[in-house]
Amino acid sequence: MKKIVNSVFVLTLGAVIGLGTGIGFAGSSRDYISIVGSSTVYPFATVVAEKFGKTTSFKTPKIESTGSGGGHKLFGSGVGVQYPDITNSSRRIKKSELEKAMENGVTQIVEVKIGYDGIVIANSKQGPSFQLTRKDLFLALAKEVPAGDEPGKLQPNPYKTWKEVNLSLPDVKIEVLGPPPTSGTRDAFVELAMEGGGDEIPWIKALAKTDKKAYQALCQTIREDGAYIEAGENDNLIVQKLSANPAALGIFGFSYLDQNTDKIQGSLVDGVSPTFEAIADGAYPVSRPLYFYVKKAHVQTIPGMMEFLAEFTSEKAWGEEGYLTDKGLIPMPEAERKVFKENVVNLKPLSLGDL
Amino acid sequence: MNRSENMASAAQGRQIRTMDIVNRGLAGRYRAERRFKRFGLSAIILSLVFLAVLFISIFANGYTAFQQTFVQLDVFLDPLKIDKEDLGAANYQGLVQGSLAKTFPDVKNRADKRKLYGMVSSGASFDLRRFVQKNRHEIGNTIRIWVPADDDVDMLVKGHILRDVPEVERRMDDTQIAWVDHFQHQSRIKKEFNMTFFTGGDSREPELAGIWGAVWGSFYTLLVTLCLSFPIGVATAIYLEEFAPTNRWTDVVEVNINNLAAVPSIVFGLLGLAVFLNFFGLPRSAPLVGGLVLTLMTLPTIIIAGRASLKSVPPSIREAALGIGASRTQMVVHHVLPLAMPGMLTGTIIGMAQALGETAPLLMIGMVAFIVDIPGGFTDPATVLPVQIFLWADSPERAFLEKTSAAIMVLLLFLVIMNGLAVVLRKKFERRW
Numbered sequence: 001m002k003k004i005v006n007s008v009f010v011l012t013l014g015a016v017i018g019l020g021t022g023i024g025f026a027g028s029s030r031d032y033i034s035i036v037g038s039s040t041v042y043p044f045a046t047v048v049a050e051k052f053g054k055t056t057s058f059k060t061p062k063i064e065s066t067g068s069g070g071g072h073k074l075f076g077s078g079v080g081v082q083y084p085d086i087t088n089s090s091r092r093i094k095k096s097e098l099e100k101a102m103e104n105g106v107t108q109i110v111e112v113k114i115g116y117d118g119i120v121i122a123n124s125k126q127g128p129s130f131q132l133t134r135k136d137l138f139l140a141l142a143k144e145v146p147a148g149d150e151p152g153k154l155q156p157n158p159y160k161t162w163k164e165v166n167l168s169l170p171d172v173k174i175e176v177l178g179p180p181p182t183s184g185t186r187d188a189f190v191e192l193a194m195e196g197g198g199d200e201i202p203w204i205k206a207l208a209k210t211d212k213k214a215y216q217a218l219c220q221t222i223r224e225d226g227a228y229i230e231a232g233e234n235d236n237l238i239v240q241k242l243s244a245n246p247a248a249l250g251i252f253g254f255s256y257l258d259q260n261t262d263k264i265q266g267s268l269v270d271g272v273s274p275t276f277e278a279i280a281d282g283a284y285p286v287s288r289p290l291y292f293y294v295k296k297a298h299v300q301t302i303p304g305m306m307e308f309l310a311e312f313t314s315e316k317a318w319g320e321e322g323y324l325t326d327k328g329l330i331p332m333p334e335a336e337r338k339v340f341k342e343n344v345v346n347l348k349p350l351s352l353g354d355l
Numbered sequence: 356m357n358r359s360e361n362m363a364s365a366a367q368g369r370q371i372r373t374m375d376i377v378n379r380g381l382a383g384r385y386r387a388e389r390r391f392k393r394f395g396l397s398a399i400i401l402s403l404v405f406l407a408v409l410f411i412s413i414f415a416n417g418y419t420a421f422q423q424t425f426v427q428l429d430v431f432l433d434p435l436k437i438d439k440e441d442l443g444a445a446n447y448q449g450l451v452q453g454s455l456a457k458t459f460p461d462v463k464n465r466a467d468k469r470k471l472y473g474m475v476s477s478g479a480s481f482d483l484r485r486f487v488q489k490n491r492h493e494i495g496n497t498i499r500i501w502v503p504a505d506d507d508v509d510m511l512v513k514g515h516i517l518r519d520v521p522e523v524e525r526r527m528d529d530t531q532i533a534w535v536d537h538f539q540h541q542s543r544i545k546k547e548f549n550m551t552f553f554t555g556g557d558s559r560e561p562e563l564a565g566i567w568g569a570v571w572g573s574f575y576t577l578l579v580t581l582c583l584s585f586p587i588g589v590a591t592a593i594y595l596e597e598f599a600p601t602n603r604w605t606d607v608v609e610v611n612i613n614n615l616a617a618v619p620s621i622v623f624g625l626l627g628l629a630v631f632l633n634f635f636g637l638p639r640s641a642p643l644v645g646g647l648v649l650t651l652m653t654l655p656t657i658i659i660a661g662r663a664s665l666k667s668v669p670p671s672i673r674e675a676a677l678g679i680g681a682s683r684t685q686m687v688v689h690h691v692l693p694l695a696m697p698g699m700l701t702g703t704i705i706g707m708a709q710a711l712g713e714t715a716p717l718l719m720i721g722m723v724a725f726i727v728d729i730p731g732g733f734t735d736p737a738t739v740l741p742v743q744i745f746l747w748a749d750s751p752e753r754a755f756l757e758k759t760s761a762a763i764m765v766l767l768l769f770l771v772i773m774n775g776l777a778v779v780l781r782k783k784f785e786r787r788w
Contacts, residue, residue: 046725050559053727064640065723236749258751262526321465
């Protein structure tokens with residue numbers, strides 16, 4: 001009996017001591033790089049991290065896929081080993097996020113653009129091929145659309161089939177599988193395709209200057225009556241669902257189209273087909289830049305950070321023949337690459353005025 | 356007929372009528388019983404069919420992952436390119452590419468060359484480096500080495516990429532297929548057992564990806580869970596069953612424990628994030644924190660199972676022990692606990708099997724991450740097997756589909772073994788009073 005009481009006592013004591021040393025951990029150093037952020041940049045960051053871990057003596061960075069918003073929140077929480085060193089983002093950091101980070105002591109953030117990613121609207125090869133314009137996307141997916149030609153009049157979206165939106169489109173039900181509101185891909189799609197489409201209607205374009213809030217509410221709110229289905233962050237699942245339902249369209253990044261060309265076809269947007277070349281030279285309208293942000297304060301304390309940044313910004317990674325392009329990243333033009341490479345070498349911090 | 360005879364025949368008539376009624380309904384009763392049996396049987400068969408469909412589909416998708424395609428290359432170990440003092444620094448990638456270029460000398464175009472070099476895995480250069488480091492005397496000779504093929508070639512050889520569809524719809528174009536066929540004609544392509552799947556850590560290249568890191572992470576996490584939840588759970592069960600006074604305070608504790616068993620597991624993850632990571636400052640993504648979170652999750656299961664097995668020990672054992680002079684504590688520890696231990700162990704094994712398959716609570720504490728290095732201890736960043744499956748299921752490469760199914764098979768095997776062990780233990784040590 002005494003033995004059992006003693007051993008239980010020792011065990012709980014050990015647990016408490018263990019937790020206590022855990023408090024001590026807050027002060028100890030970390031020997032691997034901690035990265036959080038976008039699920040779109042994740043496939044590219046992980047490739048660089050793996051190459052970095054294999055070719056150098058540093059530990060492989062740990063990369064979490066938290067989403068761009070979640071990543072900025074964790075990143076901007078403070079400076080210290082318990083906070084992440086780098087955050088990936090499929091959209092530029094917002095002014096409010098930068099302000100919050102500065103309030104928490106994260107004053108020196110280096111912004112690095114890594115390349116472009118195209119957002120494709122694809123459907124199964126068994127279904128009809130779509131030639132969409134951004135205006136079609138806006139009219140088909142917005143929660144409220146213009147009622148008639150009179151400026152200012154809106155109605156809840158009445159369109160049920162693509163033919164109702166544009167006579168040249170196939171006569172199939174509007175069914176789009178897309179990312180949820182937490183996703184950076186959704187933010188980018190809404191900004192590029194929906195706002196771009198809304199701008200093609202003159203009074204909506206004018207609204208942007210007179211009442212920005214109303215303009216954003218009009219263009220960025222997606223319909224909730226079942227035509228737009230939030231299919232989660234798992235893009236492989238969306239591809240599978242598209243094979244099962246030939247009339248449905250899916251919204252996801254270019255790399256998934258690239259890997260599944262035998263099953264799905266990308267729709268043309270504004271007459272441009274979603275190919276590597278079209279996205280690279282800017283002809284394809286729905287493409288957005290991808291970024292990552294680095295804490296300058298951590299560069300000294302975490303081993304390997306400068307070398308990791310050097311690997312990510314090397315020509316063999318992000319160049320036109322680099323290994324990231326094999327994974328579906330669209331590289332930046334050479335001049336842009338030079339600019340960002342210099343920013344990294346000099347660790348040039350971002351200021352509020354740049355946003 | 357006199358009155359008694361009347362009554363007798365009337366009684367007989369009534370009896371006959373009752374029997375008639377019974378006989379008439381009997382067929383219906385038998386039919387109802389058969390129908391009921393058939394419903395039960397078909398319910399069992401239906402669930403077994405679903406189970407079979409699940410296993411068969413996973414097996415069909417995953418069995419090809421246990422083989423990896425290898426390509427044999429003739430590599431000239433140019434002594435000018437390899438510095439004998441610093442073997443690690445040589446450009447082995449260049450040597451591999453040189454070998455491929457020599458095999459197909461008419462490939463000139465830059466884009467075609469990239470396609471050619473993409474036929475073998477990027478891990479080939481590391482295999483070559485290991486070979487040179489072990490066989491220094493071979494520098495200057497041409498060696499034959501088997502290297503892993505790229506995941507697209509692997510898919511083609513396994514038949515997952517169909518050859519008879521038009522070129523634009525295929526992952527590999529006709530020239531690449533011609534190169535693979537050339538290698539096959541020279542018997543330079545073989546499929547071998549995929550050891551990398553069991554010895555490698557996570558990777559972005561499907562042909563180099565393995566579950567070893569996730570297995571170690573699961574092991575450390577479950578070890579922490581077991582070491583913490585078993586003593587605390589057993590002690591709590593003993594206290595609640597044997598020593599706790601029957602008052603309102605005990606009732607409150609009991610109700611809360613039973614409720615905890617039904618709490619969604621991600622809530623424990625949020626607790627872990629708030630308390631263990633933010634307040635105590637423990638390292639993120641460590642199996643230590645994962646184990647603590649899973650302990651909280653499995654404690655209710657162990658406590659409830661422990662209490663049930665303690666309750667099943669008959670009071671005669673307790674009274675007999677007290678009768679021959681044992682103290683209360685001696686009675687519990689020397690007499691009741693050993694008899695209740697099999698039930699407690701069964702509950703623990705089932706709790707561990709549940710913890711092995713958990714992903715949601717680990718999401719909040721950072722264990723859902725890309726971690727390549729194999730964890731060496733409780734505070735190294737690690738991931739667990741179900742999380743590895745989840746991450747692979749999200750990758751666009753076609754080859755990850757079979758790897759995901761294979762990892763699911765490994766996880767299911769562990770779970771079946773653990774649950775089977777629980778059943779065997781129960782059958783062997785159970786005592787029916």
